[in-house]
Amino acid sequence: MNEIGFGFLRLPQNEDKTIDYERLNPMVDRFLELGGRYFDTAYTYLDELSEEAIRKSLTERHERSSFVLSDKLPGFKFTSYEECRACFERQLQRCGVDYFDIYLLHGLNEENYQIARENGQFRLLRELKAEGKAGRIGFSYHDTPQLLDKILTEHPEVDVVLLQINYLDWNSKAIRAAECYDVAVKHAKQIMVMEPVKGGTLAKLPEKAENILRELRPDDSMARWAVRFAAGLEQVEVMLSGMGAIEQIEENMRPLEPLTEGERETLERCARIIRKDTAVACTGCSYCVGGCPRDIPIPEYFALYNEYRRNRNEDWKIQPAYDALAKKYKKASECIGCRTCDDLCPQRLSAAQYIAEVAATFDK
Ligand code: SF4
Ligand code: SF4
Structure with a gap:
């Protein structure tokens, strides 16, 4: 089974929206204690507070060799290569590190891919890797499988892609997670997964769906079912889970067993119930x-x-x-x-x- 990563997108916050370090620091410590290694952040997360939170809760308090850190360039904000390069240097400072294990272009889609090409962002990735400032390079992705195929064909230097995968989006006509996964597998890329619980949507299900899952495994939370789905996909290296409380860390870090064929079918049934019951398929990412x-x-x-x-x-x-x-x-x-x-x-x-x-x- 693959690993769980700690996504710094939804952290405990105080009333005034600052990060609640009294709650976050013990969460980071416990995650590492339980064998977790991966941490993921982005320049834009939490109104640009996420990278600072990485520094204060992780990099200033733990050995660099004890964790793997991924970060993302908000290339869509910039109009030149120089601005992107300057942003990368700022990100190192904000995070308090001198290299990222994984460095990604953030949120590629048709429009952002065009910007990335115009601003030499793939050149930047290759240079950072050659300089040892980025261990592995790639992008996070939100668009069609066809465009993904095109990008990976045009950029074989990419090591890793970050895809939105969960059992609700697997066969969704909008997200097309299964098809995107197949494209990444075809290109032999390492896959990181975002939103395995779809921003918490799959942690709290309509009563009918919840009853079906409770009957099968009374002790398992709904979120655990969702994580087990993504965890069972062979090419997936790590699943990033946004964790807002220490209980979620304890739960996520319990050993995961792969889904049986019957359980996969049951989740597909539940996905149909959830789709019918959800007015707005918002993941709560706050990008808007x-x-x-x-x-x-x-x-x-x-x-x-x-x-x-x-x-x-x-x-x-x-x-x-x-x-x-x-x-x-x-x-x-x-x-x-x-x-x-x-x-x-x-x-x-x-x-x-x-x-x-x-x-x-x-x-x-
Ligand atoms: S509506 Fe806003 S918060 Fe919801 S998924 Fe879209 S960008 Fe994210
Ligand atoms: S359409 Fe309304 S909610 Fe959306 S960005 Fe404009 S003002 Fe805000």
Whole structure:
């Protein structure tokens, strides 16, 4: 079975959104104690606080040889090779290291691939590897299997790809995880997995799906089922899991047994139930949030909206939760329909349209 990696995308935070190191540091220590090695961050994660969190909780407190660190270049932000190179140097400083074990271009899709080519980002990767500043090189990916095939054909120097894989997206027509996995296997690339629990969506299932899984394995959490799915894929080297509490570390680091054929079929059945039951397939990644000119808490609103659509008889609980958020940030009805969120969403959701549905539901 492959390894679990600690993704620094969803960390414990204080009220003011700063990182809660009193909770994070023991999590990092426990992860290493239990045999974990992989840590993953990105320049943009957590409003650019994630790399600093790597430094404060990991690299300043543990031997460099005791962990494997991957980071990602936000190449889509830059217009020249020089800016990308300068960003890389800044990332080393922020993380408090002098090399990354794995260095990836962040979020390649059609548009970002074009930018990467124009700005010499693949040249940068090759140079960093030759200089010993990046052990292995590659990219994280959100687009079609056809484009993935094209990129890997044009760039055989790539060692590793980071793909979104979980049992809900495996046969999804939007994400096409199974087809992307097959392309990466065809090119003999090492595969890292992001979102094995789909941003927590697969940790809390509709009652009907949860009952099916509980009957089979009463002691296993829903998240564990999701992780076992990704863990059983042969070419996968590491699954990155965003862990926000020490209990999740304890649970994720328990030995994983591969799924049986029957269990895989059961998960496919559950995926059909979940799809039917989920209004917005948002993973809560927050990529859209920084671009919103109205400061609308988009993922939080989608989480509430999903909850509302799943349990209409609980709207007495959900409406006050919405009102509290709307008081702190902006109401969904204050959206100006600019659709920046649509462009930034790696799940290719029509986020602006869903925000209008949220407004119609909660801002009546
Ligand atoms: S469409 Fe609305 S929610 Fe989306 S970025 Fe624009 S203002 Fe924000
Ligand atoms: S709407 Fe898209 S970009 Fe925004 S949090 Fe959800 S999945 Fe991420």
